[in-house]
Amino acid sequence: MLILKKGEKMLSFLSSSSLEDNSIHASSDDNELLDAYSQTITQVVEKASNSVVQIKVIKKPVQNPNPRLRQPQEAGGSGFIISSDGFIITNNHVVSNAERVEVGLMDGRILEATVIGNDPYTDIAVLKIYTDTLKPLRFSDSDKLKVGQIAIAIGNPLGFQYTVTAGVVSALGRTLRSETGRMIDDVIQTDASLNPGNSGGPLVNSKGEIIGVNTAVIAAAQGICFAVSANLTKYVAGKLILEGKVKRAQLGIAGQVVNLSERMVGYNKLSTRTGVYISEVIADANARNDELKRGDIIVGLNNKAVASIEDLHKMLNDELINQLVVVQLLRGGIKKEVSVLAGELK
Incomplete structure (x- = not known):
């Protein structure tokens, strides 16, 4: 016990053993909080990973005087299954100008995919594979998103399959310029890290539901990444499946x-x-x-x-x-x- 010198104001002090006890309790509480957060992430990954796919694309040769640049080019990205009969969502820029598209499932199967439709104005595309035992992800209502809630990205950045990053919804209602020059509305900003190859993969909430489609990063920034919202994606995907395009x-x-x-x-x-x-x-x-x-x-x-x-x-x-x-x-x-x-x- 500490003893005050004469003339000093009396204060309440705890014994060293009490401090140690509190430290132990605080550490235990921190571990429980960390475990709860970790459990949320792991449960989401277990639920959602089987629905995430790796996409490999052979691009059509481009017109170029250099013969080497006229050769078919390989590209890749991510996607996710939205129906048990094989519809898959990815980014338009992943599959645009594709000569051949292959989809890799988590169980190791590699299947050829058909491009059902793509919309460069929102950077959304829909693919179709023909197989069974597929587990789709569910869409959330992205209008109900709150800044600060958990956001988990699953994809294949830089060829590393089924990589998970987690963060929060940083901002809502952003706009992002597409390849066409038109602005994509209702874009989600997140700090869940994205890299080349994450494009087209899902951004999900703590229930494993889709809140957005990962689409872009700001190269010079740290922790500023963007996803097309679930509601806009659902609307565009529906149009592409039914009509093959989005009319404007x-x-x-x-x-x-x-x-x-x-x-x-x-x-x-x-x-x-x-x-x-x-x-x-x-x-x-x-x-x-x-x-x-x-x-x-x-x-x-x-x-x-x-x-x-x-x-x-x-x-x-x-x-x-x-x-x-x-x-x-x-x-x-x-x-x-x-x-x-x-x-x-x-």
Whole structure:
């Protein structure tokens, strides 16, 4: 027991044996917490691993003056089974331009796969294999995700099969630019480490349910990785399985975001301070868009405000194909409305 010197304030002290006892209890509690976390991860991996596949792709030769670069190229990635009859989800960039696709199952079987459909605008693709005894993963409702909840990635990074990394959901509602230049909406940010080869693999929650499809990393950063959300993936996969593609509407224009002057905003009573400047009207697009002029600034579509190209992308869904849409725009600084028959984006 410590003894205070004369004049010092009395404090409550514990004996060394009490401190040791508390340390033991704290250590025991920490071990129990670690065990609970570890048990969650191991149970998820045991449940989900059999549904994760390794994908090997032989790419079609590319046109190149160098003969060596004209040879078929090998690529690889990950995927996961979503139905007992053999439908598999992966990334579009994994299987795009594929001449042959092979799928490796955890039990050692290697099967040839058929590309059912791919969507470069969301980087999602669906494959099909023909075999039995398949165990699919279930989709969660990604709209119910919370920042901070456990996120577990399973895949085949750099050729190392069935690698597991764990982290948390770092952020929700991100946007990510696809290979087409179009923005992918509703993207999940996570710190579960991803590497080349993880692409197309599942990001799952503590129940082993799909919350996203691992798709991208920021090379210069640490712990910033992205996954296409489960709800968007489920929608796109359904369209690909039923129709072989995801249909989208278009106005047949090329444009860029521009700032609007205070005078334009105030005079026209606009709710946004930016719009989409039409730099080109594509005459041969399958849309009747002759009412649009180069130099127009789109600020609305069907009376919904448009502040960016991404706003237009979100609004131009398959329901607007071959439909007459009303475009609110600024021409000469004055707001007016024109009608356009939206076409289908090919």
